Amino acid sequence: MILIPAIDLKEGQCVRLRQGRMDESTVFSDDPVAMAGKWVAQGCQRLHLVDLDGAFEGMPVNADVIEEICAAFPDLPIQIGGGIRTIDTVEAYLAAGVRYVIIGTQAVKNPEFVTQLCSEFPGNVIIGIDAKDGMVAVQGWAEDSDHTAMDLALRFEDQGVAAIVYTDIGRDGMMEGVNIEATCQLAEAIGVPVIASGGVTDMEDIKRLNAVKHSGIEGVIIGRALYERTISLEQAQAYIDQN
Amino acid sequence: MHTTAVVDYGMGNLRSVVNALQKVAAKRHNIILTSDPRQLKQADRVVFPGQGAAGDCMRAIDEYGLREAIIDASRNRPFLGICMGMQVLFAHSEENQGTDCLGVFNGRVRYFGDSHKDQSGVKLKVPHMGWNGVRQKQQHPLWHSIEDNSRFYFVHSYYVEVEDVSLVAGTSDYGFSFTSVIASENVFALQCHPEKSANAGLQLLRNFLNWEGQA
Numbered sequence: 001m002i003l004i005p006a007i008d009l010k011e012g013q014c015v016r017l018r019q020g021r022m023d024e025s026t027v028f029s030d031d032p033v034a035m036a037g038k039w040v041a042q043g044c045q046r047l048h049l050v051d052l053d054g055a056f057e058g059m060p061v062n063a064d065v066i067e068e069i070c071a072a073f074p075d076l077p078i079q080i081g082g083g084i085r086t087i088d089t090v091e092a093y094l095a096a097g098v099r100y101v102i103i104g105t106q107a108v109k110n111p112e113f114v115t116q117l118c119s120e121f122p123g124n125v126i127i128g129i130d131a132k133d134g135m136v137a138v139q140g141w142a143e144d145s146d147h148t149a150m151d152l153a154l155r156f157e158d159q160g161v162a163a164i165v166y167t168d169i170g171r172d173g174m175m176e177g178v179n180i181e182a183t184c185q186l187a188e189a190i191g192v193p194v195i196a197s198g199g200v201t202d203m204e205d206i207k208r209l210n211a212v213k214h215s216g217i218e219g220v221i222i223g224r225a226l227y228e229r230t231i232s233l234e235q236a237q238a239y240i241d242q243n
Numbered sequence: 244m245h246t247t248a249v250v251d252y253g254m255g256n257l258r259s260v261v262n263a264l265q266k267v268a269a270k271r272h273n274i275i276l277t278s279d280p281r282q283l284k285q286a287d288r289v290v291f292p293g294q295g296a297a298g299d300c301m302r303a304i305d306e307y308g309l310r311e312a313i314i315d316a317s318r319n320r321p322f323l324g325i326c327m328g329m330q331v332l333f334a335h336s337e338e339n340q341g342t343d344c345l346g347v348f349n350g351r352v353r354y355f356g357d358s359h360k361d362q363s364g365v366k367l368k369v370p371h372m373g374w375n376g377v378r379q380k381q382q383h384p385l386w387h388s389i390e391d392n393s394r395f396y397f398v399h400s401y402y403v404e405v406e407d408v409s410l411v412a413g414t415s416d417y418g419f420s421f422t423s424v425i426a427s428e429n430v431f432a433l434q435c436h437p438e439k440s441a442n443a444g445l446q447l448l449r450n451f452l453n454w455e456g457q458a
Contacts, residue, residue, distance in 0.1 A: 002372070048389055075365070123394060158442040162374060188258035191266070192441050193396060214255040214294045214440050218372065227407070239415060 001213040003206075003237050004079070004195065005039040007032050007069075008050040008222040017226045020130075020137075020169055022056065028227045036076075037068045039226075042233040046077045048165075048197075048221045055104070063092070072096035081128050085198075086110070090117060094124060099175025100163055104128035105138040108147055111155065116158040127156050128165045129232040134182070137169055149163070149182075150189060150190070157191045163218060164194050172200025175224055178205045184212045193218035200225050206236045210243055244273045247452060248286035248354075250313065250328075251278045252303045255294045260325065263438035267449040280312035282287040288452070289316040292365065293327025293430075295364065297337030297401070300327050312343065317347045317430050321456040323448075324432030329425065330403060332432060338401055348427065349406040359418050367418050376421050377413040377435065383458060385431050385450045386412075393443040395435035402434065429456035 005189040007014050010022070014029040029035045036047055049069065053061035055155040060066075060083050070078055080093055081102030090101050107127050108111045117125045129151035130137045153164050166186050168179040178199045193216050196209055200222045209220055247268075249261055257276055264274045274280065283289060291313060293300050297445065304310050314323050317332065324332055331344040336352035355369045376392040395415075402421040405411060413424025418434070423434045431451065437444035 158445060160441055177359060184256075188256065189262055191259075191263050191445055193439050212256060214259075216259050216436075 001210060001217055001240050002219045003233055003240070004046045004048045004219045004221045005044050005220050005226055005233060006048040006050065006197075007035055008052050008223065009065055009082075010052045012062060012065055016227060017052070017172075018174060019172055022052065032065050033068050033072050036073060039233060040073055040076060042077070043237060044233060046079065046219065046239075047073075049078060049080040050082075050083030051080065054242075055081070055084055056148060058085055058105075059083050060092075062091055063096075065099070066093070067096045071195035079126055079165075081126075085113075087116070087120065090124075092200045094121060096125070098193070100126045100162060102126045102128040102159065103233075104130060107156065108136055108138050108152065114156060114161070115159055116157055122160050123162050125161050126163045126165055127153070127161050128167065129153060130167045130169045132169050153186055153190045161192055163192055165197055165221065166194055167197040167221075168239060169200055172197070172223075175201040175228070175230070176197060177201050178209060178220070180205075180208050180212065183195060183209070183217065184215050190216075194218040197221035202230045203236060203239070204237060206231065210240050213240075245271055245287045245452075246273045246285070247288040247290060248274060248283050249274065249276045249290045249292065250283065250309065251276050252300070252307045253257050253278070254300055254303050256325070257292055258436045260290060260292050264448055264452070267445050268445050268452055269277055272452050278307050278309070280309055283309070283312040283432075285314070286320070287320040288323070289456075290323045290325065290451075291316075291328035292325040293331060295327065296330060296338055297327065297336040297342040297344065300331055301342055301344060302406055304331070304345075307376060314345055314347060315450060317345075320429060321451065321454050322430045322432075323451050324430065325438070326399060326434060326436060329432035329434055330401060332430070333405075334405055336401060337425055340396040347430070348425070350410075351404055352401045353403055355417065361418050370398055371417045372398045375415045375417065375423075375435070377415050379413055380411045380424075381426065381458075383412055383431070384454050385426070387446075387450045389443050389446050389450075394440070395433070395437065396422075396444060397435045399434055426458060428458060
Protein backbone atom coordinates (compact mmCIF):
# COMPACT_ATOMS: atom_id res chain seq x y z
CA MET A 1 0.00 0.00 0.00
CA ILE A 2 1.37 3.42 -0.93
CA LEU A 3 0.56 6.84 0.41
CA ILE A 4 -0.52 9.27 -2.28
CA PRO A 5 -0.29 12.95 -1.36
CA ALA A 6 -3.06 15.08 -2.85
CA ILE A 7 -2.57 18.46 -4.42
CA ASP A 8 -5.93 20.07 -5.10
CA LEU A 9 -5.69 23.00 -7.47
CA LYS A 10 -7.94 26.05 -7.37
CA GLU A 11 -7.00 29.10 -9.40
CA GLY A 12 -3.42 27.86 -9.62
CA GLN A 13 -3.09 27.47 -5.87
CA CYS A 14 -2.79 24.38 -3.72
CA VAL A 15 -5.88 24.24 -1.50
CA ARG A 16 -7.92 21.88 0.63
CA LEU A 17 -11.70 21.97 0.70
CA ARG A 18 -14.04 20.67 3.34
CA GLN A 19 -16.52 18.09 1.98
CA GLY A 20 -15.87 19.40 -1.51
CA ARG A 21 -17.33 22.85 -0.86
CA MET A 22 -15.59 25.45 -2.99
CA ASP A 23 -16.48 28.23 -0.53
CA GLU A 24 -14.66 26.42 2.27
CA SER A 25 -11.16 26.25 0.92
CA THR A 26 -7.91 26.70 2.79
CA VAL A 27 -4.91 27.79 0.71
CA PHE A 28 -1.82 25.77 1.67
CA SER A 29 0.55 27.05 -1.02
CA ASP A 30 0.57 29.29 -4.05
CA ASP A 31 3.35 27.17 -5.57
CA PRO A 32 1.98 23.70 -6.38
CA VAL A 33 5.21 22.67 -8.16
CA ALA A 34 7.22 23.36 -5.02
CA MET A 35 4.58 21.49 -3.02
CA ALA A 36 4.97 18.48 -5.31
CA GLY A 37 8.73 18.76 -4.83
CA LYS A 38 8.28 18.66 -1.09
CA TRP A 39 6.36 15.38 -1.27
CA VAL A 40 8.85 13.92 -3.74
CA ALA A 41 11.69 14.79 -1.36
CA GLN A 42 9.82 12.85 1.33
CA GLY A 43 9.70 9.72 -0.80
CA CYS A 44 6.30 10.13 -2.45
CA GLN A 45 5.69 7.25 -4.89
CA ARG A 46 2.64 8.67 -6.59
CA LEU A 47 0.93 12.05 -6.62
CA HIS A 48 -2.80 12.76 -6.76
CA LEU A 49 -3.74 15.99 -8.51
CA VAL A 50 -7.22 17.45 -8.64
CA ASP A 51 -8.27 20.25 -10.92
CA LEU A 52 -11.04 21.60 -8.69
CA ASP A 53 -12.02 24.40 -11.05
CA GLY A 54 -11.98 21.82 -13.82
CA ALA A 55 -14.36 19.55 -11.92
CA PHE A 56 -16.87 22.37 -11.66
CA GLU A 57 -16.34 23.69 -15.19
CA GLY A 58 -16.33 20.26 -16.82
CA MET A 59 -13.06 21.01 -18.62
CA PRO A 60 -9.41 21.49 -17.61
CA VAL A 61 -8.73 24.84 -15.95
CA ASN A 62 -5.40 24.24 -14.19
CA ALA A 63 -3.77 22.24 -16.98
CA ASP A 64 -0.75 24.57 -17.14
CA VAL A 65 0.21 23.91 -13.53
CA ILE A 66 -0.37 20.19 -13.98
CA GLU A 67 1.93 20.13 -17.00
CA GLU A 68 4.57 22.03 -15.02
CA ILE A 69 4.43 19.44 -12.24
CA CYS A 70 4.72 16.59 -14.77
CA ALA A 71 7.70 18.24 -16.44
CA ALA A 72 9.44 18.87 -13.11
CA PHE A 73 9.06 15.23 -11.94
CA PRO A 74 9.15 13.04 -15.04
CA ASP A 75 9.72 9.78 -13.11
CA LEU A 76 6.87 10.32 -10.66
CA PRO A 77 3.61 8.51 -11.43
CA ILE A 78 0.88 11.15 -11.38
CA GLN A 79 -2.87 10.66 -11.34
CA ILE A 80 -5.16 13.53 -12.21
CA GLY A 81 -8.86 14.06 -11.79
CA GLY A 82 -11.30 16.90 -12.35
CA GLY A 83 -12.92 18.03 -15.57
CA ILE A 84 -11.83 15.13 -17.78
CA ARG A 85 -14.72 14.71 -20.19
CA THR A 86 -13.14 14.19 -23.62
CA ILE A 87 -10.62 11.92 -25.33
CA ASP A 88 -8.63 15.02 -26.33
CA THR A 89 -8.20 16.01 -22.69
CA VAL A 90 -6.99 12.52 -21.81
CA GLU A 91 -4.58 12.49 -24.74
CA ALA A 92 -3.18 15.87 -23.74
CA TYR A 93 -2.66 14.83 -20.13
CA LEU A 94 -0.99 11.54 -21.05
CA ALA A 95 1.23 13.33 -23.56
CA ALA A 96 2.23 15.76 -20.81
CA GLY A 97 3.43 12.85 -18.69
CA VAL A 98 0.42 12.05 -16.54
CA ARG A 99 0.25 8.30 -15.80
CA TYR A 100 -3.42 7.94 -14.85
CA VAL A 101 -6.53 9.95 -15.59
CA ILE A 102 -9.32 9.70 -13.06
CA ILE A 103 -12.81 9.66 -14.49
CA GLY A 104 -15.56 10.54 -12.05
CA THR A 105 -18.68 12.29 -13.28
CA GLN A 106 -18.36 10.93 -16.81
CA ALA A 107 -18.17 7.36 -15.53
CA VAL A 108 -21.68 7.87 -14.18
CA LYS A 109 -23.14 10.01 -16.93
CA ASN A 110 -21.43 8.42 -19.90
CA PRO A 111 -20.10 4.92 -19.13
CA GLU A 112 -19.31 4.33 -22.81
CA PHE A 113 -16.67 7.04 -22.48
CA VAL A 114 -14.84 4.84 -19.96
CA THR A 115 -15.13 1.82 -22.24
CA GLN A 116 -13.64 3.83 -25.08
CA LEU A 117 -10.83 5.23 -22.90
CA CYS A 118 -9.96 1.78 -21.56
CA SER A 119 -9.59 0.40 -25.05
CA GLU A 120 -7.56 3.35 -26.33
CA PHE A 121 -5.45 3.88 -23.21
CA PRO A 122 -5.32 0.53 -21.40
CA GLY A 123 -3.79 0.80 -17.96
CA ASN A 124 -4.08 4.58 -17.78
CA VAL A 125 -7.66 4.91 -16.60
CA ILE A 126 -8.79 5.08 -12.99
CA ILE A 127 -12.42 5.43 -11.97
CA GLY A 128 -13.10 7.91 -9.22
CA ILE A 129 -16.15 7.04 -7.18
CA ASP A 130 -17.21 9.74 -4.77
CA ALA A 131 -19.85 8.47 -2.42
CA LYS A 132 -22.01 9.80 0.34
CA ASP A 133 -23.95 7.22 2.37
CA GLY A 134 -23.11 4.63 -0.26
CA MET A 135 -24.57 6.69 -3.13
CA VAL A 136 -22.47 8.19 -5.90
CA ALA A 137 -22.09 12.00 -6.10
CA VAL A 138 -21.16 13.79 -9.30
CA GLN A 139 -20.30 17.18 -10.77
CA GLY A 140 -17.74 18.24 -8.20
CA TRP A 141 -19.96 16.65 -5.54
CA ALA A 142 -22.64 19.27 -6.07
CA GLU A 143 -25.11 16.66 -7.33
CA ASP A 144 -26.17 13.23 -6.09
CA SER A 145 -26.92 10.37 -8.45
CA ASP A 146 -29.12 7.30 -8.08
CA HIS A 147 -26.25 4.80 -8.38
CA THR A 148 -24.75 2.92 -5.47
CA ALA A 149 -20.97 3.04 -5.27
CA MET A 150 -20.78 -0.76 -5.35
CA ASP A 151 -22.88 -1.11 -8.51
CA LEU A 152 -20.81 1.50 -10.30
CA ALA A 153 -17.54 -0.19 -9.33
CA LEU A 154 -18.78 -3.61 -10.43
CA ARG A 155 -19.82 -2.17 -13.74
CA PHE A 156 -16.24 -1.14 -14.54
CA GLU A 157 -14.20 -3.96 -13.04
CA ASP A 158 -13.93 -5.93 -16.27
CA GLN A 159 -13.35 -2.97 -18.56
CA GLY A 160 -9.64 -2.70 -17.92
CA VAL A 161 -9.56 0.15 -15.43
CA ALA A 162 -6.31 0.32 -13.44
CA ALA A 163 -7.95 1.07 -10.10
CA ILE A 164 -10.91 2.61 -8.35
CA VAL A 165 -10.44 5.64 -6.14
CA TYR A 166 -13.13 5.45 -3.49
CA THR A 167 -13.76 8.74 -1.72
CA ASP A 168 -16.16 9.13 1.14
CA ILE A 169 -17.19 12.73 0.60
CA GLY A 170 -18.95 12.97 3.92
CA ARG A 171 -15.49 12.67 5.44
CA ASP A 172 -13.22 14.39 2.93
CA GLY A 173 -11.32 17.27 4.45
CA MET A 174 -13.11 16.78 7.75
CA MET A 175 -10.29 14.94 9.54
CA GLU A 176 -12.83 12.54 11.00
CA GLY A 177 -11.17 9.28 10.07
CA VAL A 178 -11.37 7.17 6.94
CA ASN A 179 -14.40 4.97 6.20
CA ILE A 180 -12.54 1.67 6.58
CA GLU A 181 -15.61 -0.56 6.44
CA ALA A 182 -16.98 0.80 3.17
CA THR A 183 -13.53 0.89 1.55
CA CYS A 184 -12.73 -2.66 2.59
CA GLN A 185 -16.15 -3.92 1.52
CA LEU A 186 -15.65 -2.43 -1.93
CA ALA A 187 -12.11 -3.83 -2.22
CA GLU A 188 -13.33 -7.31 -1.33
CA ALA A 189 -16.13 -7.14 -3.86
CA ILE A 190 -14.34 -5.94 -6.96
CA GLY A 191 -11.64 -7.43 -9.13
CA VAL A 192 -9.39 -4.38 -9.36
CA PRO A 193 -7.33 -2.53 -6.74
CA VAL A 194 -8.94 0.20 -4.66
CA ILE A 195 -7.37 3.48 -3.55
CA ALA A 196 -8.83 4.82 -0.32
CA SER A 197 -9.55 8.51 0.01
CA GLY A 198 -11.37 10.97 2.21
CA GLY A 199 -11.06 11.59 5.91
CA VAL A 200 -7.57 10.19 6.50
CA THR A 201 -6.57 11.95 9.68
CA ASP A 202 -3.77 10.34 11.65
CA MET A 203 -1.57 7.28 12.04
CA GLU A 204 -4.49 5.34 13.48
CA ASP A 205 -6.21 5.59 10.09
CA ILE A 206 -3.05 4.42 8.35
CA LYS A 207 -2.70 1.49 10.74
CA ARG A 208 -6.33 0.46 10.34
CA LEU A 209 -6.11 0.65 6.55
CA ASN A 210 -2.80 -1.19 6.52
CA ALA A 211 -4.36 -4.00 8.53
CA VAL A 212 -6.92 -4.59 5.75
CA LYS A 213 -4.71 -3.78 2.74
CA HIS A 214 -4.77 -7.40 1.56
CA SER A 215 -8.42 -6.97 0.68
CA GLY A 216 -6.99 -5.10 -2.31
CA ILE A 217 -6.25 -1.58 -1.12
CA GLU A 218 -3.24 -0.45 -3.12
CA GLY A 219 -3.00 3.11 -1.90
CA VAL A 220 -4.42 5.85 0.20
CA ILE A 221 -4.79 9.48 -0.77
CA ILE A 222 -3.88 11.94 1.96
CA GLY A 223 -4.66 15.62 1.84
CA ARG A 224 -5.31 17.79 4.84
CA ALA A 225 -3.54 15.43 7.29
CA LEU A 226 -0.25 16.01 5.46
CA TYR A 227 -0.78 19.75 5.22
CA GLU A 228 -1.75 20.04 8.86
CA ARG A 229 1.10 17.66 9.74
CA THR A 230 -0.96 15.11 11.65
CA ILE A 231 0.66 12.50 9.40
CA SER A 232 4.30 12.41 8.31
CA LEU A 233 4.58 10.97 4.80
CA GLU A 234 7.95 9.37 5.48
CA GLN A 235 7.05 7.86 8.82
CA ALA A 236 3.67 6.59 7.67
CA GLN A 237 5.11 4.95 4.55
CA ALA A 238 7.88 3.37 6.63
CA TYR A 239 5.25 1.95 8.97
CA ILE A 240 3.32 0.44 6.04
CA ASP A 241 6.45 -1.03 4.47
CA GLN A 242 7.43 -2.72 7.72
CA ASN A 243 4.01 -4.11 8.64
CA MET B 244 -21.85 -30.16 -7.41
CA HIS B 245 -18.20 -29.41 -7.94
CA THR B 246 -16.64 -28.03 -4.80
CA THR B 247 -13.74 -25.62 -4.93
CA ALA B 248 -12.08 -25.12 -1.58
CA VAL B 249 -10.20 -21.91 -0.87
CA VAL B 250 -7.63 -22.67 1.82
CA ASP B 251 -7.94 -20.37 4.83
CA TYR B 252 -5.02 -20.62 7.19
CA GLY B 253 -5.61 -17.39 9.03
CA MET B 254 -3.27 -15.25 6.96
CA GLY B 255 -5.68 -12.43 6.34
CA ASN B 256 -8.74 -11.60 4.38
CA LEU B 257 -9.67 -13.99 1.58
CA ARG B 258 -13.04 -12.45 0.72
CA SER B 259 -11.63 -10.99 -2.50
CA VAL B 260 -10.58 -14.41 -3.77
CA VAL B 261 -13.87 -16.03 -2.79
CA ASN B 262 -15.94 -13.19 -4.26
CA ALA B 263 -14.05 -13.29 -7.55
CA LEU B 264 -14.50 -17.08 -7.81
CA GLN B 265 -18.19 -16.77 -7.02
CA LYS B 266 -18.55 -14.15 -9.73
CA VAL B 267 -17.30 -16.52 -12.44
CA ALA B 268 -18.69 -19.75 -10.98
CA ALA B 269 -21.35 -21.66 -12.89
CA LYS B 270 -24.34 -23.03 -10.98
CA ARG B 271 -22.68 -26.43 -10.58
CA HIS B 272 -19.73 -24.86 -8.74
CA ASN B 273 -19.75 -24.53 -5.01
CA ILE B 274 -17.05 -22.25 -3.59
CA ILE B 275 -16.12 -22.80 0.05
CA LEU B 276 -13.61 -21.14 2.34
CA THR B 277 -12.16 -23.71 4.72
CA SER B 278 -9.44 -24.42 7.28
CA ASP B 279 -10.50 -28.03 7.64
CA PRO B 280 -8.07 -30.58 6.13
CA ARG B 281 -10.95 -33.04 5.62
CA GLN B 282 -12.86 -30.55 3.51
CA LEU B 283 -9.72 -29.94 1.47
CA LYS B 284 -9.40 -33.65 0.82
CA GLN B 285 -13.02 -33.86 -0.31
CA ALA B 286 -12.92 -30.82 -2.57
CA ASP B 287 -12.74 -31.25 -6.33
CA ARG B 288 -10.46 -28.24 -6.73
CA VAL B 289 -8.26 -26.31 -4.38
CA VAL B 290 -7.30 -22.65 -4.44
CA PHE B 291 -4.32 -21.85 -2.25
CA PRO B 292 -3.89 -18.10 -1.71
CA GLY B 293 -1.45 -16.51 0.66
CA GLN B 294 -0.23 -13.18 1.89
CA GLY B 295 2.23 -11.88 4.41
CA ALA B 296 5.66 -13.32 5.11
CA ALA B 297 6.81 -16.84 4.20
CA GLY B 298 7.77 -17.66 7.79
CA ASP B 299 4.36 -16.68 9.12
CA CYS B 300 2.61 -18.60 6.33
CA MET B 301 4.51 -21.81 6.98
CA ARG B 302 3.91 -21.53 10.71
CA ALA B 303 0.20 -20.95 10.12
CA ILE B 304 -0.06 -23.91 7.73
CA ASP B 305 1.35 -26.18 10.42
CA GLU B 306 -0.67 -24.65 13.23
CA TYR B 307 -3.83 -25.36 11.23
CA GLY B 308 -2.54 -28.86 10.47
CA LEU B 309 -2.91 -28.25 6.74
CA ARG B 310 0.53 -29.21 5.40
CA GLU B 311 -0.31 -32.75 4.41
CA ALA B 312 -3.72 -31.84 2.94
CA ILE B 313 -2.20 -29.05 0.83
CA ILE B 314 0.60 -31.25 -0.48
CA ASP B 315 -1.93 -34.00 -1.18
CA ALA B 316 -4.15 -31.61 -3.13
CA SER B 317 -1.18 -30.31 -5.11
CA ARG B 318 -0.51 -33.87 -6.31
CA ASN B 319 -4.03 -34.99 -7.06
CA ARG B 320 -6.50 -32.28 -7.98
CA PRO B 321 -6.72 -29.07 -9.98
CA PHE B 322 -4.74 -26.75 -7.76
CA LEU B 323 -4.33 -22.99 -8.08
CA GLY B 324 -1.63 -21.22 -6.06
CA ILE B 325 -1.82 -17.45 -5.74
CA CYS B 326 1.01 -15.13 -4.62
CA MET B 327 2.46 -16.56 -1.38
CA GLY B 328 0.49 -19.69 -2.23
CA MET B 329 2.82 -20.07 -5.22
CA GLN B 330 6.00 -19.27 -3.32
CA VAL B 331 5.57 -21.73 -0.48
CA LEU B 332 5.11 -24.60 -2.95
CA PHE B 333 8.87 -24.39 -3.49
CA ALA B 334 11.56 -25.89 -1.29
CA HIS B 335 12.96 -22.78 0.31
CA SER B 336 12.42 -19.03 0.63
CA GLU B 337 15.01 -16.41 1.50
CA GLU B 338 12.39 -14.56 3.53
CA ASN B 339 12.67 -14.34 7.34
CA GLN B 340 16.36 -15.32 7.33
CA GLY B 341 15.49 -18.43 5.38
CA THR B 342 12.28 -20.44 5.56
CA ASP B 343 11.83 -24.07 4.56
CA CYS B 344 8.62 -24.36 2.59
CA LEU B 345 6.39 -27.16 1.30
CA GLY B 346 8.88 -28.50 -1.25
CA VAL B 347 6.32 -29.57 -3.85
CA PHE B 348 8.75 -28.18 -6.43
CA ASN B 349 12.52 -27.77 -6.45
CA GLY B 350 13.68 -24.21 -6.46
CA ARG B 351 13.85 -21.26 -4.16
CA VAL B 352 12.19 -17.95 -3.54
CA ARG B 353 14.48 -14.95 -3.72
CA TYR B 354 14.33 -11.30 -2.64
CA PHE B 355 14.39 -8.61 -5.31
CA GLY B 356 16.83 -6.74 -3.08
CA ASP B 357 17.01 -3.32 -1.50
CA SER B 358 18.96 -1.87 -4.40
CA HIS B 359 16.96 -3.44 -7.21
CA LYS B 360 17.46 -1.54 -10.48
CA ASP B 361 16.20 -1.67 -14.01
CA GLN B 362 18.53 -2.20 -16.96
CA SER B 363 19.29 1.49 -17.29
CA GLY B 364 20.21 1.72 -13.60
CA VAL B 365 17.05 3.39 -12.32
CA LYS B 366 16.16 2.21 -8.83
CA LEU B 367 13.06 0.02 -8.70
CA LYS B 368 10.79 0.14 -5.72
CA VAL B 369 10.38 -3.09 -3.77
CA PRO B 370 7.69 -4.40 -3.33
CA HIS B 371 6.92 -4.67 -7.01
CA MET B 372 3.38 -3.31 -6.92
CA GLY B 373 1.01 -2.64 -9.77
CA TRP B 374 0.00 -3.89 -13.20
CA ASN B 375 2.53 -5.79 -15.26
CA GLY B 376 2.40 -7.92 -18.39
CA VAL B 377 2.65 -11.70 -18.27
CA ARG B 378 4.27 -13.45 -21.23
CA GLN B 379 2.74 -16.87 -21.73
CA LYS B 380 5.58 -19.41 -22.00
CA GLN B 381 3.53 -22.49 -22.72
CA GLN B 382 0.13 -23.37 -24.01
CA HIS B 383 -2.17 -24.14 -21.16
CA PRO B 384 -5.94 -24.47 -20.66
CA LEU B 385 -5.77 -21.73 -18.01
CA TRP B 386 -4.58 -19.25 -20.64
CA HIS B 387 -7.73 -19.90 -22.68
CA SER B 388 -9.17 -16.60 -24.02
CA ILE B 389 -6.43 -14.58 -22.34
CA GLU B 390 -4.19 -12.67 -24.71
CA ASP B 391 -0.45 -13.07 -24.45
CA ASN B 392 1.13 -10.17 -22.50
CA SER B 393 -2.13 -9.41 -20.72
CA ARG B 394 -1.61 -7.28 -17.66
CA PHE B 395 -2.08 -8.71 -14.19
CA TYR B 396 -1.87 -7.08 -10.78
CA PHE B 397 1.21 -7.77 -8.62
CA VAL B 398 2.23 -7.04 -5.02
CA HIS B 399 5.40 -8.89 -3.95
CA SER B 400 9.00 -8.47 -2.84
CA TYR B 401 10.11 -12.06 -3.51
CA TYR B 402 10.07 -14.10 -6.69
CA VAL B 403 10.40 -17.75 -7.57
CA GLU B 404 13.57 -19.21 -9.09
CA VAL B 405 12.69 -22.62 -10.53
CA GLU B 406 15.16 -25.46 -11.02
CA ASP B 407 13.12 -27.14 -13.71
CA VAL B 408 12.48 -24.60 -16.48
CA SER B 409 9.68 -26.72 -17.90
CA LEU B 410 7.59 -25.44 -14.98
CA VAL B 411 7.60 -21.88 -16.33
CA ALA B 412 4.18 -20.94 -17.73
CA GLY B 413 4.62 -17.18 -17.62
CA THR B 414 7.28 -14.55 -17.11
CA SER B 415 7.19 -10.86 -16.29
CA ASP B 416 9.79 -8.10 -16.21
CA TYR B 417 10.82 -6.20 -13.13
CA GLY B 418 14.44 -5.24 -13.56
CA PHE B 419 14.89 -8.67 -15.12
CA SER B 420 12.61 -11.38 -16.38
CA PHE B 421 11.28 -13.50 -13.52
CA THR B 422 8.97 -16.51 -13.38
CA SER B 423 5.53 -15.12 -12.62
CA VAL B 424 3.51 -18.24 -13.44
CA ILE B 425 4.27 -21.95 -13.16
CA ALA B 426 2.37 -25.00 -14.34
CA SER B 427 2.92 -28.69 -13.78
CA GLU B 428 0.32 -31.35 -14.40
CA ASN B 429 -2.58 -30.45 -12.06
CA VAL B 430 -0.89 -27.40 -10.54
CA PHE B 431 -1.05 -23.84 -11.85
CA ALA B 432 0.33 -21.05 -9.72
CA LEU B 433 0.76 -17.32 -10.15
CA GLN B 434 2.75 -14.64 -8.40
CA CYS B 435 0.13 -12.07 -9.43
CA HIS B 436 -3.41 -11.73 -8.11
CA PRO B 437 -6.06 -12.92 -10.58
CA GLU B 438 -8.72 -11.68 -8.14
CA LYS B 439 -7.42 -8.12 -8.65
CA SER B 440 -6.59 -8.37 -12.35
CA ALA B 441 -9.90 -7.33 -13.90
CA ASN B 442 -11.05 -9.27 -16.98
CA ALA B 443 -7.85 -11.28 -17.54
CA GLY B 444 -7.90 -12.40 -13.92
CA LEU B 445 -11.57 -13.28 -13.91
CA GLN B 446 -11.10 -15.25 -17.12
CA LEU B 447 -8.23 -17.17 -15.56
CA LEU B 448 -10.37 -18.05 -12.54
CA ARG B 449 -13.19 -19.11 -14.86
CA ASN B 450 -10.73 -21.31 -16.76
CA PHE B 451 -9.56 -22.84 -13.50
CA LEU B 452 -13.10 -23.79 -12.47
CA ASN B 453 -13.53 -25.53 -15.83
CA TRP B 454 -10.16 -27.27 -15.76
CA GLU B 455 -9.87 -30.96 -15.07
CA GLY B 456 -6.20 -30.75 -14.16
CA GLN B 457 -4.44 -31.70 -17.35
CA ALA B 458 -1.96 -29.45 -19.10
